[in-house]
Structure formats: structure tokens, C-alpha cells
Amino acid sequence: MASSPASSNTSASASPSVARHRNSDFYLDTKVFLVEDELFRIPTKYFAENSGVFRDMLRLPQTEESAEGITDEKPIVLEGIKKADFGALLKVIFHFGPLSKFTDQGHGLADGQWLSVLSLSNMWELTETRDAAITALAQIMKALDLREIEWVLRGRSYLVPEWVEHGYCRLAMRYKLPVSVKEAEELGVESALRLAGIQGRVYSRYNPLKGLLWGRAEGAEIAKAVIEDVRSVFAKELQDVTYSTRSTESTASTPISGKDELNLEVPML
Structure with missing residues (x-):
């Protein structure tokens, strides 16, 4: 009785004389x-x-x-x-x-x-x-409406400079005092003073007491100025929290990417 194709293949594959090789994708250790x-x-x-x-x-x-x-x-x-x-x-x-x-x-x-x-x-x-974690967390942190300072503290702890930058920018854009005493303790006095300087420069240009409102154009201009100021004033800290591996000196973190996801919301005064 003739053997079936299946049995022929089975005996052929079982024969020790047939050369075998390990599949590169699915022979897993x-x-x-x-x-x-x-x-x-x-x-x-x-x-x-x-x-x-x-x-x-x-x-x-x-x-x-x-x-x-x-x-x-x-x-x-x-x-x-x-x-x-x-x-x-x-x-x-x-x-x-x-x-x-x-x-x-x-x-x-x-x-x-x-x-x-x-x-x-x-x-x-x-x-x-x-x-992948940075991308997912940015979405979750936005949905949770995380405090501004938490972005900074998490960015420092987990080496994500874009979170640090975003947190500082949001703190600078607040139209209450830049940081509370508790926040100053969490950030560190030097960082709190630097941040106060940035916010002072923002409000020296747009004084709500004179009835000037931040419209869309003005708001975009302010946001751009704040981002540039934060990057300059906190340049060393942003560099210090940049992630790199042993095999490369270049950044291995998502580039201040989250830019699309971390847009600043400018308060309308």
C-alpha cells in the first residue's frame, strides 16, 4: 500500500540523513x-x-x-x-x-x-x-490632568526631558503665583527662582490689569517665548535628565516629541 504524502513527509523529516536547520524566527531559546x-x-x-x-x-x-x-x-x-x-x-x-x-x-x-x-x-x-511607555504615559498623564509639578518630578525621576520641559512651561504659564512654598520645596529653591524669573518676563509683556487679553495670536507668541526661555534657563537640567545607553552617547529618549501631544494651553486672561 502506497504511503500517503503526510506519512512520506513525516518519515523524511524523521530521517537522520536529512540536513536540518533551525528556523531563525521560531526556534526560540x-x-x-x-x-x-x-x-x-x-x-x-x-x-x-x-x-x-x-x-x-x-x-x-x-x-x-x-x-x-x-x-x-x-x-x-x-x-x-x-x-x-x-x-x-x-x-x-x-x-x-x-x-x-x-x-x-x-x-x-x-x-x-x-x-x-x-x-x-x-x-x-x-x-x-x-x-512605548513614554508615549502611553503622556496620554494617561494628560487624561489624569496631572499637576504641572508632577511632570517635572516624573521627568527627573525617569529621565524624560520633554516631561520636565512641559512641566516647567505649564508652571510658567499659570496666572497664579509660579510655585507655592510646597512646590518650591519639591522643585528646589534654585529651580523655583529660575521659574519665577521666566514668569516675570511673560507678564511684563502682557498686563491683565490694563485690560490686555491673550488672544490666539498673542497666546501662540507667548507659548513660543516660554518654551525658548525654559530651554535656555533649564538647559543644564534638561541635559542632565537626557537618557542614554552604554552603547551610545546620543539620546535614546523620544525626542521632545511629545510636542504634538504636550501642547501648551495658554490661559485667556
Whole structure:
């Protein structure tokens, strides 16, 4: 009885004399990681290709006896990482893909989860997931109507200069006192004084007590002047919070991009 095409293919593929090769996309190396008390078995391809930190770790020579990450009994331990944070990062990489276009809802991840993704992306030099987190967080932070100072503080903490710039610009455009005592303590006295100088220059040109209103044209002119002033006055700080990886001295952050998303709203006096 003649064998079916399926059985012929099966026997041919099982024959040891047939040369075989591993598919470059779908022959995946997986490793077991222990984060806190939880085990994760994940493909390492993305990490090896996109993170210099992980690439170096995975290339460390190991003997058969010392090999980590092959079994649950001997996982690769990620010290100091929270399992919830690691899980959020894996969701972005494997469920959504770091280059996905994120919606205002951030694909179901909350503000704090995206901050975790951004923090781990900074630590492990995952620039694609970093950019994805910055994009999603900018949308969420706008929707939450985050305080002006929070943009500055988050930008400092997570190395996102466009957030720092945006926060300073919004603080300068407020038509109440530039910063409260509490805000001055959070920003630092020197930054608060620099900010007061910028706002003073803005209001010296447009005095609401004389009945001058900020129309659309005037508002656009003021916004442009404030942005230029903030970039000049806070140039060193913006440079200090610029993110870079070990492999490049150039910026690896989303360029002050969020420009389209972080437009200044000029108060109409």
C-alpha cells in the first residue's frame, strides 16, 4: 500500500540523513527567571537583541553544572525586581508588542504599571519599550490632568526631558503665583527662582490689569517665548535628565516629541 504524502513527509523529516536547520524566527531559546517568589519562563530573543544588559548576562559562560535558567530548580534570579513590574514589562513586549500604537487607555495598563515598564526599560536599556511607555504615559498623564509639578518630578525621576520641559512651561504659564512654598520645596529653591524669573518676563509683556487679553495670536507668541526661555534657563537640567545607553552617547529618549501631544494651553486672561 502506497504511503500517503503526510506519512512520506513525516518519515523524511524523521530521517537522520536529512540536513536540518533551525528556523531563525521560531526556534526560540527560553529561560526561567525567578522574580521575588514567582517563576517566569520566557523567550530570550527579544531581550538578547534589544538589551545590552541582558545580552551580556545571557552570554556569560556556564558549565552544565552551573547553568542557570534551564530548570525551575535553578532559575536566573532577578534581584531587587518586583514580580508585578516584571509582569507589566512582559505584557508590553509579548502581548502588545513595543511598537504598537497605544490608545488613551494604555492597553489596559494603569499609570503605575507603565511607570514600572519605563523604570525597567531604563535599567535594562530597552529603548523600544521605553519609547512605548513614554508615549502611553503622556496620554494617561494628560487624561489624569496631572499637576504641572508632577511632570517635572516624573521627568527627573525617569529621565524624560520633554516631561520636565512641559512641566516647567505649564508652571510658567499659570496666572497664579509660579510655585507655592510646597512646590518650591519639591522643585528646589534654585529651580523655583529660575521659574519665577521666566514668569516675570511673560507678564511684563502682557498686563491683565490694563485690560490686555491673550488672544490666539498673542497666546501662540507667548507659548513660543516660554518654551525658548525654559530651554535656555533649564538647559543644564534638561541635559542632565537626557537618557542614554552604554552603547551610545546620543539620546535614546523620544525626542521632545511629545510636542504634538504636550501642547501648551495658554490661559485667556
